[in-house]
Amino acid sequence: MTYLQNYNPTGNFWFSVFLASVPILTLLYFLALHPHKAKNGEKILGIYAPYAAAIAVAVTFVICIFVMGMPASSAAAAFGYGVISGLFPIGWIVFGAIFLYTMTVVTGRFEIVKDSIAGITADRRLQALLVSFSFGAFIEGASGFGTPVAVAGAIMVGLGFRPLTAAVVCLIANTAPVAWGAIGTPVLTLAKVTGIPDGMITMMAGRQLPFFSILIPFWLVATMTVMEKGKLKEIFEVWPAILVTGASFAVTQFLMAEAQMTMLVDIGSGIMSIVITAIFLKLWKPKNIITNEMVYAKLEGRDPGKPKAIPKHPLPVLLQAWMPWVFLAIFVGLWGVPSIKAWLNSLFNPSFQVPFLHGLVFKTAPVTAEAVAKTGEAAIFSFNLLTMAGTGILIAAFITGILFLRVTAAQWKEILVTTIVRLKIPLSVISLVIGLSYMTKYAGTDVVMALAFAKTGALYPFFAVMIGWLGVFLTGSDTASNSLFGNLQLVTAQQLNLDPLLMVTANSTGGVMGKMIDAQSITVATAACYADADEGVRNIGVIFRKVFWHSVVLAMLMGILVWLQAYVFPWMIPTMK
Secondary structure (H helix, E strand, O other), X not given: OOEEOOOOOOOOHHHHHHHHHHHHHHHHHHHHHOEEEOOOOOEEEOOOHHHHHHHHHHHHHHHHHHHOOOOHHHHHHHXXXXXXXXXXXXXXXXXXXXXXXXXXXXOOHHHHHHHHHHHHOOOHHHHHHHHHHHHHHHHHHHOOOOHHHHHHHHHHHHOOOOHHHHHHHHHHHOOOOHHHHHHHHHHHHHHHHHOOOHHHHHHHHOOOHHHHHHHHHHHHHHHHHHHOOOOOHHHHOOHHHHHHHHHHHHHHHHHHHHOOOHHHHHHHHHHHHHHHHHHHHHHOOOOOOOOHHHHHHHHOOOOOOOOOOOOOOOHXXXXXXXXXXXXXXXXXXXXXXXXXXXXXXXXXXXXXXXXXXXXXEEOEOOOOOOOEOOOOOOOEEEOOHXXXXXXXXXXXXXXXXXXXXXXXXXXXXXXXHHHHHHHHHHHHHXXXXXHXXXXXXXXXXXXXXXXXXXXXXXXXXXXXXXXXXXXXXXXXXXXXXXXXXHHHHHHHHHHOOOOHHHHHHHHHHHHHHHHHHOHHHHHXXXXXXXXXXXXXXXXXXXXXXXXXXXXXXXXXXXXXXXXXXXXXXHHHOOOOO
């Protein structure tokens, strides 16, 4: 049965908007706001994440069928499609990252990695910059889809950061690079949807995001300091290093964007930031070194004691310990190369059309230029296991585990069991949440909410950003948001006589600010940062409350920038050729 998306199913637009938002409001309420008592009697906000997700799924199913008029078979198929997509590739990436990290811990090599990072800088503020921002940006550029949060989060916890701190910092850090994540996939998708060349979108994004690439490092150090009751002077003590980290990334990002190097922007910027920051930290030291032990001892009211001497390791030992992470970077990078992807997919890439869904859902005006789209929405699941980033990470783990770390059979068993136990609950939450997002996407409730923003007239450049932010918040992906709302931005820009390139790009650059609050990213962060799966799941709501206003404020700042570019600084918009 075909389904034509109806963006005003009740006949009253604003009532339709309210009902369309009910699934998301339900998820957020039960995840982060519903008051209840824990087993120990403590009053907390937010119920157990799997239960919150299950309730929201049930509510979404009802809204899709009885409000939007979607056939029950199509709604169920969309949910199933989302669940499978939640496990592969998202869950598979997290599994690979945690498996490799656990391998380094079990074999004792992560202690050597910690010592080597401390050898660059023992200061926790600067460690956070190097790992979460610079290295995380490189991983985002090569892989995306949750990989940087999973990898950087695990490393930060291993360095001694509290799980909550590591999760929040990594989520905030994973913003400015997202538009060019996974070898430029979000921009390439936006270009395909709108017909605007990807090089032009890259240039426009390169005239927006570098401002935030400088701001975000300051923002995350300030957030970390405030979270753990530090003093403002602790931020200013390291401002030279923060500026070097952000500026080296931003300048490279701008130059590569101007050169229209869509697929390499993040990779090049991340590498440049890592190298320049590491060299700078060899030449410059902050007046006061603040370690994790010092901070947490103070918070717990105990004496941190004398700083521990950082062990020196021979070069061969250091190289051996770093091999898993070096190979991870190599394989994640290789897995993003289109020619390698194509070759691997030619070897194994079974796919199937999702029954009751593929080709049966049709977008309508104003999301499409026609009254009804000529073709139905695709719903094809490709089990391209060989080209999933998680597979590349696992191959890196096995190669280095066998050749360099000499992992024993007993250790392999311990690594596998530990990883499975740690991830079984988080992966269930990821699957439920993505299943929910697929239902709202195919039902059209996401578009209903976006159309509310599109009615803002002269303020639309600001709200174009908020549409992108909403899209990533709902779908968990800048790529998915661009696919969902890219054409809507184009059509609205034409109707309001605004520059199409600016409005289309705003969807992606605004979307990156929503990355830190989507349930998928937060669940990935908890899976990476909390060794106790139950504790991690219980903290999903806590983390959401911690990062929500950061996301909103950063999105609003991007909205102001886009509005200024539309009306005050139009010379910043590249001329379409």
